[in-house]
Amino acid sequence: MNHPRHQLDAIIHNATRFSIMAALLPADKAEFKFIRDTVEITDSVLSQHVTALEQAGYVKVTKGQVGRRPRTWLSATRAGRAAFHAHLAVLNQLANWSPTAQEHRAST
């Protein structure tokens, strides 16, 4: 049970949610449709993923208006950023993981 796979965050393990978080990280806030275009998914799919991320406390949704246009802003919360970085570390481990390297690490 020491495979890094077991340490992955269940909420952002989904590749689309992970990409959403990755797209939100360099921003204080980003518009819903920008994230939709960046992750290349439809409005409804993004809505579903954002609801899941919001329920987990990883994303905050703000509605506002610029001029006459209504806008929905998404931002990553502190918990979301921490979860992303932890998940990222595990993914990096996974990307470079090999059983022999693991055995070598365990023996030293």
Added chain:
Amino acid sequence: MVEQDAARARTVLGEAARAGGRTTAAGRWWSGYMVLMGLLAFGLIVAVEAFFPSFAARLAATVAWAMAIGLLGTWARSHEVQPRGGFRRLLIAMAAWFGAYLVVIGPVVRWQAGTSLGWWSAAGGVMALPFLVGAWREGRRT
């Protein structure tokens, strides 16, 4: 299984890097915004201290400046991405600019040089530096 995990992890990481890079690129407009704010800050100082000595003219210049700031703010809000830490850097730059004008550089230049255009231009340039530093830091984001 292990190789599949590693390959999938690499794919996800690559996609995440692409998504993050797109957001970073979409937030680059903020450095231009900071430069414009710096130019407005410089313009206000020179206008009220060197060009318009009367109270009414100073007031008119300040109102025009506030309107320009408001328009620029509307333009800023119209962008799809507000880069991380950009607003905080803007607040710090504004506080440093106003503090320098009110307490440090402003009183000294007023006392030593009166309404000299050259002195106030130099002082305005120095006081606008926090905006340019903020713009430079924003531009360095990868």
